[in-house]
Amino acid sequence: MDPAFERHCSELVARERSGHTAVVLDSLLYVWGGYMSIGDEEVFIPRDEIWVYDLEGGRWQVFHMTGDVPPSMSGTCGCCLNENMYIFGGCDDSGQTNQMFCVDLTDGKYVWKKILPLLGSAPSPRDKLSCWVYDGKIIYFGGYGHKVLADISNRNRNFILDEPSWVENLFWGWNNEVHIFDPVQRCWTEPQTHGRPPAPRAAHASTALGSRGYIFGGRVVETRTNDIHCLDFESWTWTEIVPLSSSPVGRSWHTLTAVSETSFFLFGGLSNDCKPMSDGWLFDTETKKWREFEHPYKNKPRLWHTACSSKDSDVVVFGGSCDYILLVDSGHCNDALVFQIEPHPLFRICEDYIAKNVRTLERLRNQLPCLPPKVLQAVQRRIAFYRPSKKQNNSQNPV
Template sequence: MDPAFESHCLELVARERSGHTAVVEENLLYVWGGYMSIADDEVFLPNDEIWAYDLQQGVWQVFHMSGEVPPSMSGTCSCSLNGCMYIFGGCDDNGQTNQIHCVNLTDGKYTWKKIVHAMGSAPSPRDKLSCWVYKGRIIYFGGYGHKLLTDVDSRKRSFVVDEATWMEDVFWGWNNEVHVFDPMKASWNEPQTHGRAPAPRAAHASATLGCRGYVCGGRVMESRTSDIHCLNFESWTWSEIIPVSTNPVGRSWHTLTAVSDTSLFLFGGLSVDCKPMSDGWLLDVETKQWREVEHPYKNKPRLWHTACPGKDSDVIVFGGSCDYILLVDTGHCNDALVFQMQPYPLFRLCEDYIAKNVRNNERLRKQLHFLPPKLLRAVQRRMTFYRPSKKKQS
């Protein structure tokens, strides 16, 4: 038997975490930040390393980061734009921040750059917010953070004070503000929106379809919701989607991912009765119908995880907690869950079948060299995904 099929490599695997950030770039899932629990302490993950998971091979790598490295944080908001990962906000040892950093994920250097805006005003410090990307700009929504008393405008109703946390002239609370960052101009602006905006919230989920951004659920003051709102980026008009079918229960710390031109996939979160969730739902934004989805991860509840769109409409969920983190906070995870949301194309089916079965099929191994070169290369890479291995956690 070929030794390649018998090797049991000691492989790295990313540390378990929650409140981290992740993006997919060129078939790699990049994971940065977040925190984990050690004994009774909550410990931020190192800020000078980024983990990359090869979605085809199923192998982790870790890269050292340099430059203007942001502080170790959780609850930051990230996106991928033109090969760069942008992060904004988050909570570090000093509380919420409103700094924005970026790092090029394609040049192999992983050098952080702190962006100093040239125009406009940055949003107030916040975490647990979300963002959309549209026409080269990043559009941020919501979050939990603090403002000076002089910056709170009660007439706008865009900031709801958390009565339990105010201190002197500083107020903490939830917001429903929309802020736009243009990386090319290094500028911030706050567009005038129309229609009825969602209630101020944090720990919600969002996704982009075409020229519209969608917001689902989240923590709204003392409750958790399942409402759906849509922002048109051309007219800056809000509208609420009223489902015509059974709704998922209200939740926070869940994820929402676009899986087609008209559908969004919701997974996990913390329910209104503080139960970690493992249910998956598809929303058709045209018919306004929710449909619960069967999947193989019903025994893997997740909250404050990440979900990224992958190849062939897959959704890759990484990390998060399987406990009610405000009370227990010990069940952080480090596995990558791949949800198949659409039928795979023939090439993908062939690639997966051969890679999965070739190790135990001598006849199939002898016929590998007959494969077309492109398929052979893909199969050889994919074989690593199905190879038995021993994981070494870093």
């Protein structure tokens, strides 16, 4: 790579945004879509760009996308399966959609493909839904969108009307439907679930642990809930989990992230009293107890952000808003917050120590060539991560 271009890339930072999609694959964070505010206008992020952040080296790059490029939109549901990023639903300039697209994240070409099902029908148009990946399939739940009157009449238990929102034969509202997409067969199915399902909702959060999918919170009408529900992917049975401890307050536009085989991490969101939240919580599915998690980002509330699991149980939060976006929509963010949930392994501790101190300790710097090649390469990426920022350089060398 040309050195001048490499320096340019090192100073790149992804645009601020909310309602975007983000996934992690091989220590790289991929970010697409969402919207930002310019003056009094809400502007979608360009649809033909994908931002890639090296979680170990601390550098952003942006790439041009081609192919069947999706519309610019927010509120789409994204996930990573077989090294492809899939997106479904979302809201564009024409309203909610039920289109699906995928892009290979490994070939460096970033060519979008629009997926047309061979069997079954896609769910009705919706946004602010969630999904789980299990057994090579994508399982979608909930969201806010529109249906024709006939579908509402037949399935009113799965759909709550947003009373003021209707146009001719289309009615908007919240649903609690479960839909499965099989990328290999390119087919949609709707399983027969058992047990008592969660109430319809949108802007909730979900994560998967083993063969179970969990959801927490979300909004329906004017209520933001704090309930936990679990869906068993083998028996398709819903179970509500009643915590044996005090619980986080009800919220929407928050995130859940699996951090172990039995626990997940909750961060941020918008509370019932419309307060942007910055609290973090851990839930243990075995003890059924919540524990508030202390972290250094208490002054950084976030809602409609993304959160991805990284190596060593770290959670990477990107973007989102620090405002109540339905009233004040100017606080979109573009920083990445890394939450260390568990103690790091010894190799990671040593790697970070070297990276943080190599510039000031000459002896340490002189011993770097003694490291095995693969270890040296890993350490050099971490050194790049801890490099002084442009802002720090300017403060140390004022003009």
